[in-house]
Amino acid sequence: MSKIKPSQGAPYARIMGVGGYRPTRVVPNEVILETIDSSDEWIRSRSGIATRHWASEQETVAAMSVEASGKAIADAGITPEQIGAVIVSTVSHFKQTPAIATEIAHKVGAGKPAAFDISAGCAGFGYGLTLAKGMIVEGSAEYVLVIGVERLSDLTDLSDRATAFLFGDGAGAVIVGPSKVPAIGPTVWGSEGDKSETIKQTVAWDTFHADRPEKFPAITQEGQAVFRWAVFEMAKVAQQALDAAGISPEDLDVFIPHQANMRIIDSMVKTLKLPEHVTVARDVETTGNTSAASIPLAMERLLATGQAKSGDTALVIGFGAGLVYAATVVTLP
Amino acid sequence: MAATQKEILDGLAEIVNEIAGIPVEDVELEKSFTDDLDVDSLSMVEVVVAAEERFDVKIPDEDVKNLKTVGDATEYILKHQG
Numbered sequence: 001m002s003k004i005k006p007s008q009g010a011p012y013a014r015i016m017g018v019g020g021y022r023p024t025r026v027v028p029n030e031v032i033l034e035t036i037d038s039s040d041e042w043i044r045s046r047s048g049i050a051t052r053h054w055a056s057e058q059e060t061v062a063a064m065s066v067e068a069s070g071k072a073i074a075d076a077g078i079t080p081e082q083i084g085a086v087i088v089s090t091v092s093h094f095k096q097t098p099a100i101a102t103e104i105a106h107k108v109g110a111g112k113p114a115a116f117d118i119s120a121g122c123a124g125f126g127y128g129l130t131l132a133k134g135m136i137v138e139g140s141a142e143y144v145l146v147i148g149v150e151r152l153s154d155l156t157d158l159s160d161r162a163t164a165f166l167f168g169d170g171a172g173a174v175i176v177g178p179s180k181v182p183a184i185g186p187t188v189w190g191s192e193g194d195k196s197e198t199i200k201q202t203v204a205w206d207t208f209h210a211d212r213p214e215k216f217p218a219i220t221q222e223g224q225a226v227f228r229w230a231v232f233e234m235a236k237v238a239q240q241a242l243d244a245a246g247i248s249p250e251d252l253d254v255f256i257p258h259q260a261n262m263r264i265i266d267s268m269v270k271t272l273k274l275p276e277h278v279t280v281a282r283d284v285e286t287t288g289n290t291s292a293a294s295i296p297l298a299m300e301r302l303l304a305t306g307q308a309k310s311g312d313t314a315l316v317i318g319f320g321a322g323l324v325y326a327a328t329v330v331t332l333p
Numbered sequence: 334m335a336a337t338q339k340e341i342l343d344g345l346a347e348i349v350n351e352i353a354g355i356p357v358e359d360v361e362l363e364k365s366f367t368d369d370l371d372v373d374s375l376s377m378v379e380v381v382v383a384a385e386e387r388f389d390v391k392i393p394d395e396d397v398k399n400l401k402t403v404g405d406a407t408e409y410i411l412k413h414q415g
Contacts, residue, residue, distance in 0.1 A: 046373065046374075046375065222394070223374060223375070224374055224375070224377070224378050224394055224397060224398075225394040228378045228381075231378075231379075232382055263375050267379060
């Protein structure tokens with residue numbers, strides 16, 4: 001039997017840089033109230049959301065990703081040519097093939113890296129980060145660009161008073177690279193397919209096939225069921241991620257949960273009994289729920305505003321349609 | 334030992350007080366969670382989960398929407414408690 005030479009990876013991986021892009025147009029609740037019977041007070045009390053960003057025609061999934069990636073690459077201090085793989089998590093890029101990752105890789109000047117899209121809803125960033133870590137440690141890429149990007153305004157039913165106010169658009173990106181010390185903990189992740197109807201696209205694309213007039217697809221959810229799962233089941237997963245990384249709540253500096261809804265964030269913090277000193281990301285107030293983009297966007301804002309600093313220990317957890325989830329502890333770039 | 338109706342009502346009053354800040358004496362059997370006690374749909378989930386733990390009972394999502402009054406919840410717990 002011939003001997004196959006094994007690949008050589010780095011001992012560990014770390015997030016080296018982060019970048020975000022929020023569309024120019026800021027949409028206050030007043031605009032949402034033009035199409036649903038509700039109130040600013042109701043929206044704020046149920047979600048904590050005051051404004052969100054909606055993309056223009058020019059702010060495509062690729063364009064937003066390229067902007068966020070450029071910032072992440074600069075923040076990491078590498079050149080685009082050093083990127084060995086590009087992973088894009090999105091549910092709102094409307095071409096199934098080719099993957100949008102290849103176009104983004106080309107436009108950021110990354111040359112010919114491996115490039116592919118993943119579908120893991122609001123847990124997409126954690127899924128991408130976990131893949132990137134594996135690739136770096138295994139040796140198939142030295143630097144990986146992980147992007148979470150959404151134009152959820154395209155998948156929002158503006159007449160649905162339960163969801164019309166929830167979603168926003170944006171892109172968040174990180175560069176993951178080699179590290180001499182552990183800087184991304186074990187991922188606690190999984191799926192619960194028995195709850196696949198809890199958050200879903202209203203109609204499948206192929207319903208447009210047979211000339212059947214269908215309302216354009218939108219994302220819908222069972223609010224109470226999602227809330228219960230997100231707060232109480234995901235708090236357990238978050239705790240498991242802390243335990244797996246050997247980090248106690250006292251050691252933790254920052255908590256960056258998926259920015260789904262302020263009420264979920266508040267209840268998770270309470271359920272997890274996080275100490276007062278832990279900085280909690282609350283980007284949802286002005287960014288809305290941007291699915292896979294929400295964690296890197298929140299991470300970038302915490303660092304940019306000085307609420308968190310490089311070297312801080314952060315617990316990140318994403319959860320959403322699938323249902324799927326991924327949680328891990330990282331050192332902030 | 335199974336809780337009595339009075340114990341369940343008192344327990345629910347404490348839970349609603351803690352979660353929604355409603356005075357315990359306002360939590361009465363005929364009161365509607367949403368209309369009278371200002372417990373919204375998300376706080377209701379927190380009330381339900383706290384009640385599950387306290388009274389060793391499972392209240393599935395599909396049953397939560399039927400618990401309109403404090404009396405509904407008390408009856409449900411009385412019937413299903415472990």
